Amino acid sequence: MPRRGGAKRATGASRTPPTPQKRGSVRLFLVATGVAGLAVAAALLGRGGSLEPPRPSDAMERDAASAARAEADARASSARAFASTTAEAEIALNLTAGDGTAHVTTNAPGAPGSPGAPNGARPGCENKNADCEAWARVGECENNPGFMVRNCAPACGTCDTLLEPVCDADGPNAVGEGDIGETFRRAAALSQYGPRVLSMDPWVLVFDAFLTPEEAAEVRRIGGHDFQRSLAGDGVTAVRTSSTSWCNVPVCEREPLIKEVKRRALEVLRMPEGNSEHLQTLRYEPGQFYKVHHDQNADPKSVWGPRVYTFFFYLSDVEEGGGTRFPNLNITVEPRIGRALIWPSVYDHNVLLADMRTEHEAMPVIRGEKYASNLWLHMREFQKPLLMGCENKPVASWREGGDPEA
Numbered sequence: 021m022p023r024r025g026g027a028k029r030a031t032g033a034s035r036t037p038p039t040p041q042k043r044g045s046v047r048l049f050l051v052a053t054g055v056a057g058l059a060v061a062a063a064l065l066g067r068g069g070s071l072e073p074p075r076p077s078d079a080m081e082r083d084a085a086s087a088a089r090a091e092a093d094a095r096a097s098s099a100r101a102f103a104s105t106t107a108e109a110e111i112a113l114n115l116t117a118g119d120g121t122a123h124v125t126t127n128a129p130g131a132p133g134s135p136g137a138p139n140g141a142r143p144g145c146e147n148k149n150a151d152c153e154a155w156a157r158v159g160e161c162e163n164n165p166g167f168m169v170r171n172c173a174p175a176c177g178t179c180d181t182l183l184e185p186v187c188d189a190d191g192p193n194a195v196g197e198g199d200i201g202e203t204f205r206r207a208a209a210l211s212q213y214g215p216r217v218l219s220m221d222p223w224v225l226v227f228d229a230f231l232t233p234e235e236a237a238e239v240r241r242i243g244g245h246d247f248q249r250s251l252a253g254d255g256v257t258a259v260r261t262s263s264t265s266w267c268n269v270p271v272c273e274r275e276p277l278i279k280e281v282k283r284r285a286l287e288v289l290r291m292p293e294g295n296s297e298h299l300q301t302l303r304y305e306p307g308q309f310y311k312v313h314h315d316q317n318a319d320p321k322s323v324w325g326p327r328v329y330t331f332f333f334y335l336s337d338v339e340e341g342g343g344t345r346f347p348n349l350n351i352t353v354e355p356r357i358g359r360a361l362i363w364p365s366v367y368d369h370n371v372l373l374a375d376m377r378t379e380h381e382a383m384p385v386i387r388g389e390k391y392a393s394n395l396w397l398h399m400r401e402f403q404k405p406l407l408m409g410c411e412n413k414p415v416a417s418w419r420e421g422g423d424p425e426a
């Protein structure tokens with residue numbers, strides 16, 4: 021589908037606001053033409069798996085013309101201490117629109133986004149572009165919240181969110197000492213999903229019937245809306261050769277089945293929705309693989325904290341190959357449509373510390389194609405800090421409060 025390059029600015033208010041890009045060059049350092057910068061924000065996450073990409077809006081998908089003024093949220097790698105093999109990360113570039121920054125506070129008093137409205141413009145919260153109100157009217161607050169919250173908060177009525185010190189302090193931990201064991205023991209009793217315990221220390225659990233084959237095929241169709249070469253480490257790398265499609269756009273994430281599947285997974289793991297990354301769907305063709313890596317790639321002291329759990333769904337059978345292998349545990353799980361595989365990335369007795377025993381790899385597909393999805397759950401809220409462009413680094417409160425691992 022053509023979009024992005026060569027786009028030109030429409031006259032008058034553009035139909036859609038700048039939108040984070042997710043395509044293009046491997047490293048995704050995407051800078052829209054004529055952009056006046058606010059600057060580099062986040063070296064998001066490090067190694068295995070991948071962190072959230074920016075969120076394009078549906079309107080953006082439809083309107084390539086507005087891409088020229090796109091906000092550039094991108095990611096860059098940060099190979100982290102743990103390890104060796106893999107990392108996917110991003111640097112988010114928060115850039116104002118190409119035609120400059122307009123501080124617009126022109127609404128009639130009491131109108132949404134006006135100075136007199138509860139969530140309207142006030143010091144520290146201004147529309148930074150003359151088109152904010154127009155964008156808000158066409159639904160961009162919902163479709164493109166990352167950009168809009170940061171740049172058009174009065175127009176969206178989100179000044180309270182903007183002014184919250186989201187990135188500066190860690191919220192409550194969703195998982196405490198002993199909770200992982202309790203969660204897995206409970207999950208292992210969910211007979212409707214066909215549970216099989218493969219390991220108890222660390223926990224590795226399979227649900228042979230987490231999704232019906234029909235559901236899995238539909239998740240694959242919806243989730244696989246936009247496959248791009250998978251990233252790890254510094255970007256495209258020989259350790260991960262599959263394709264990735266992020267369910268971070270309304271056309272995917274608002275689908276009732278996607279919501280239902282996530283709800284089920286979150287219920288099993290007893291985790292809040294906001295702690296979840298978006299669903300990431302993978303496709304492996306013959307010869308493709310993901311070498312040994314660990315999924316915990318976040319700074320434990322960051323606003324969102326470590327990835328605590330991986331909930332992995334297989335969305336296809338594979339004729340040969342494509343198993344998920346845990347080399348330290350001598351476990352290999354074969355892909356089967358509807359099967360789910362769950363494991364923790366941190367220790368039950370020290371929930372901020374990566375448990376490297378759950379390193380794993382995607383074995384090469386030999387015959388057929390493999391489709392699967394990752395859902396990663398963080399210790400603390402992830403979605404709002406993602407929207408706000410927070411960084412993968414210790415929050416101020418950790419520096420004051422000392423070392424969480426002490």
Ligand SMILES: O=C(O)CCC(=O)C(=O)O
Pocket residue numbers: 068069070302310315342343344345380381382383392394
């Ligand atoms: O495809 C698999 O079996 C595992 C994929 C994986 O480990 C990942 O995407 O982080």
Ligand SMILES: [Fe+2]
Pocket residue numbers: 068069313314315380
């Ligand atoms: Fe992984």
